[in-house]
Amino acid sequence: MDSKSPVAFGSLPLEIVDEIFSALPTAPLLNLRLVNRQLGAIATAWAFRHVRLGARQGCYDHQHFVWIAQSEKLRPLVREITCDTWLGHTAKYCDQFAFNHPAEFLNALPLIRCFHNLTSLHLRFSEHTKHEHIDAMDTETDNFRYRVLDTVFHCLAGTWSAENQLEMDEKVLPYSFEAEYVMAPAEVSELGPIPIKELTVSNLADYHDERFTESEVFKKVISSSSLRDLKMSITLQEVEKDHDGEFQPADALWFREKYVMFESLPRTWLSPSVAGNLRVLSLYSRDYWGWNPKMDFRAIRPGSGPDSGFPNLKVLALGKYIFSHEWQIEWIESLGQMNASGGLEELYLDRCPILVQARHDAPADYGTTIVGRDSDGNSVEVSNEGYYQMDAILEDDLFEPYMTYEDYPLRWHHIFPRWRESMKALKVFKMGHSSWRSAPEQTMDLPIATSK
Template identity: 25%
Template sequence: MPIRDIPPEVLSLILGQLLEDEDEEFPIVLAHLRNARLVCHQWDRLATAHLFRTVALNLAAEGGMPWRPMINSPTIQRVVRDLVICSLPDEKEFEIYETSDVDDWVTEDDDDDTSGSSPFGVAVNACVTKLPNLKSLQIRFSEQCLGARATEWWEDDEDTESISHRLQTLKTVFRAMLKRHAAVGEDNLTSTIRSLTLKNLQNVAFPPEFTSSDLYKDVIKHVTELHLMIAHEYNEPGPDHDLDRIERQTYEPYLQKELLPPLARQLRSLTLTFTECWGVMPAHFDGKGLVFPNLRTLTLGEFVIGHHDQFDWVLAQKSLETLRLDRCFIASHLRVRDDQWDQWRQHIPTHDWHQYPEGSFGFEGDQIFGFSGTWEAVYDRIHQELPKLREFCAVHHPYYNNFDRRKSMGASLSMLRYIVFESGLCPSPWIQANEHDGEMTFGNNDPAVRPRDLMGVRRYGIKQSLNRARETRLGDARAFGDLLRAVRERR
């Protein structure tokens, strides 16, 4: 069949494959699509729809596309479906602000709409309200954030966004969304924004005065797809990932009990990803009480299972048709310093855990636990308890998650599927297994408590092997295969 005889819908799908993944920082390569536009008028029209389906507003980027010509182009206006708004770190906002009342804008009250007069506010308002077919919106905050604590010793970073500045950015975007929703049906606006993505959202609870405001309620009521990547304070010169910050202990309960429940009935798609492993330590998330009666797609990133009932909340969502597990793990061994455990024990359950005696694995003066959970049990329950599931994905990239590529995830039984927690290590207490053979490191890997010598020192022999992936290989592989076959048969 000659190319000219291919139906336009099929040709569009083919050209869409020219969008090429590169890496996690620059996930899309556009050069091939640009070249395709030069072939003929038909290819130009079809390739343009893919090329400008997603556009980004980034006032801090050098050499970025000017936003005014972009939104004033009828061709681009017609094809844009997704808008990415990159927030400005605090100092960048000062640099581009053209008036003298920048401090008034940064600290404005909820009912003050002066943010629309800033360069950032003007650009956001224009992009959100003038793209007629816009359906989804993403706010990308900076990865660098600072929690609520003394900062005298903090090494300043020009990319750090304060809590107040992040909230102000969110309010500015929400005000623009509110204006758009009020104008749908006028000025050629045909769509309501129903998909909201917040990338690098700081793990700090929204203030009640914001979530109870008409602004928040009027915008969020339209959202049926919510995608969250949660960032946490990370003091790189530390070099630890700031495990003891209070937000690490309080945000997951807030997410489970306050942020998600009011949205539960309206959501059809939900993504929960953190920039660090979450769910077990130093806060507990078991999803109890969360019921999403209309949820079709759930993506979990960096989620760790540490109790036999911790995945029950996922299995309770009987409407699920797609489940994606992106770098999700089962914790096999956990070590917590005594001083940390004194703080955490009130909100971290230990049911299902076996406690090892002091001296096990070569650890002194620590709380040491083991968990016997297996992926075989999890896969079997997914197979049996999610009867509508038609797509299942599970991947474990050794370095980064697939938050921006979740729709293209595959399924594989990785050697990284089990993990250990060791609070005495930096930069992260979550220690991955070897990606090639599954070998793990947890102290000296020996659960035996060795006797002390005359000097009071325990003597250890040759380091033992610790490999949960190998121990559970047969059962995990059998359950994984059964699940994939069942999912394929339902399509």
């Protein structure tokens, strides 16, 4: 280091001070802004690097968010935003009271378009959800979630307008929300799209909402070449109880929308253009998934070449994913063939069991499915053996005629030696039980580690 280099805190170079400040919470950073001009600049950059917009009742996040968005000096410093729709412990989600849409949150949300240096965006919904056609008055509804997602993605795409937002709100939130959008500075409207690198969606509803996933704004943002890090967790629809507090019959647990949602992931959130860009993928669910509801990773950029699956992926984290078939082991081995290491570098398995035996309440599926075309244009056909017939399992009167049991031979002591030999680029392998709950941005810290 040159003796004439600027220093702070006595003999510490400013680069070291910057590293120290990066580990400090917001409160001391705000105090350090008052020390001197040099330290003030560093402290300010870190103090406003991450801002939060919350909907919790009695919380004033929205005022802080609006103030920063309208500040010409502060908004360029923001690199990370968390939008949390949780209304707080006192909110009425699961009783006779109606869901109260957070007006201040919804009116401030369009100001995301002010932060054009944004690199990371975290959307965190409530764990509680119901679909509109099931008397969804007391939880976050599909219409509310659709409104939030559509607004955020229009901001990221640079296509938000007050006229379109008002039309949306009058359509999906009638009589339950008064639109008073906070206006952004005039220069913001001319800045265009925001190319974020990281997107987190916590508690995405187990519902395939075509209004959003088939929209042009969704496809534009999710397919952006800048998006390299995608973390998602999926929550479950609330199950109604009768007047005695008992759960309704079993058919209330088998909503077709959930199965359609998992089945559609390879062409929506994990479409070929998305999968080709990702370096980090975290995919969690509040309940077990993979076998039932079925999620076939072979449908994501199908084929066997180096550009199939997730060719550039470096980090994979799965939560409550069920292993049942040999192809799943082969699929993980094939990830990241086109990244700098030639394979997956980090693998996290959080509460991911192996299926040993399953009871089929519907006929087994011995057919095949064409999951798409490979890079050469050839159809890719995969076997469905070991799975159930989805249409049959969702029908009534299916339990007695088709009650069968099936054993699955896959075991961990078969998998680990194989991965030791085949996954030469793997540097971190952790499996166990984390406390992630519903925030997938926290899914990279499992307490139990098994290295190769």
